[in-house]
Amino acid sequence: MNASSTPLLTVRGLSRSIGARRLFDIGELAFPRATAIVLTGQNGAGKTTLLRMIAGLEPAPGATVHWTDAHASARSAPLAPLPRELRERIAYLHQHPYLFRTSVRENIAYGLRARGLTRDEMARRVDEALAWAGVSHLKDTAPERLSGGEVQRVALARAKVLEPDLMLLDEPTSSLDGQAREQVIALVRELAEEGRTVVMICHDRELINLPGVVRWKLGDGVLDTHHR
Template sequence: MRTRTPAPLLTVRGLSRRVGARKLFDIAELDFPRATAIALTGVNGAGKSTLLRIVAGLEPAPGATASWTDADGTAHTVPLSPLPMSLRRRIAYMHQHPYLFRTSVRENIAYGLRHHGLPRDEIDRRVGAALGWAGVVHVQDTAPDKLSGGEIQRVALARAKVLEPDLLLLDEPTSSLDGHAREQVIALIGELAAEGRTVVMVCHDRELINLPGVVRWKLGEGRLDTRHK
């Protein structure tokens, strides 16, 4: 008896981008599987970061659509650009060099929750859990300009995780780190994937690519190979 393949978390159609006469990519249909960690690889300039930014709603995507099915079976298909609120609440994006507001670490992590209008006690609960998860309780009242590179990355991961998104998009999360700081961030990413979230990370870090269960996608020459070995 065949095992039924779960429906994708999200399906995006009509993803394309050109830079002048050069085609970065042209993807007719892209399924984001549920509860999967994905390493998006490819040479520099292939369009990996651009692809993530389009899906996150940070760059325009004329003609692209997004489709998904709710837990109650209701199907949705909407234009990807501008990113509708129904998707904005389900997707979190972390830049390669995260920008933190000029306030405390705690307030940085709480920002998105306040924007969504959550009750104060719920915000406090989620932020406290995120601080502990990322190992940054000791700097919760510290300004971002006093943090190390590794601490900044962990705060940014906590700020994404606290929103409880279904899909996390991470752009080169370990590129500026080495040693223990890099190992800490890799461990946190592994935990995010183990929670059952879908994590797509642009990376060249072999240790991230080789984490147990990670699926590799490769972008190059205008096409995306989602079955790359």
């Protein structure tokens, strides 16, 4: 799935401790382009903390991020606060997504409103995202009336509509079973096939065994990016 040998972005000096315990200490972490990655490890290893730091949702003292901008110029900055250019290229999906108490359509449109899109362009992209996630029939439904699988699909559509280069998913199928789980797995597969970089925390063997998936394992403070 790699489209280029040049990383999408690289993070250096990423570490986190809890008291005297070192969760992880990662000298350099490169995120390849157009790649599906599963991040595994025991509970408490720091997987969610790691992804939240990359997404700019957790402090990351001393860490730096390096990337190539739209003009092919090399850029670097402290990871926290996350540079605005990267905020628009990275989407994080919580294990238990929060949806605003409006409607499915308004939830998906939320992130687009701040980007100054025309009303027609926003409507087009929201309609495409609704159809992609298979929730067009729920567009006027209040979130509290959705099933767990529907909430996950709406949350995926809300992230996808922003057209991020890097999607960070925390256990996207952990609370699902049966058809709901299969539907979410199919959407995750499509995201990777579209050429996005998708990093998923998961223990779901079907996701781990998707063709072309790269496996990273976090344990004992070390991130193994060549795990087999």
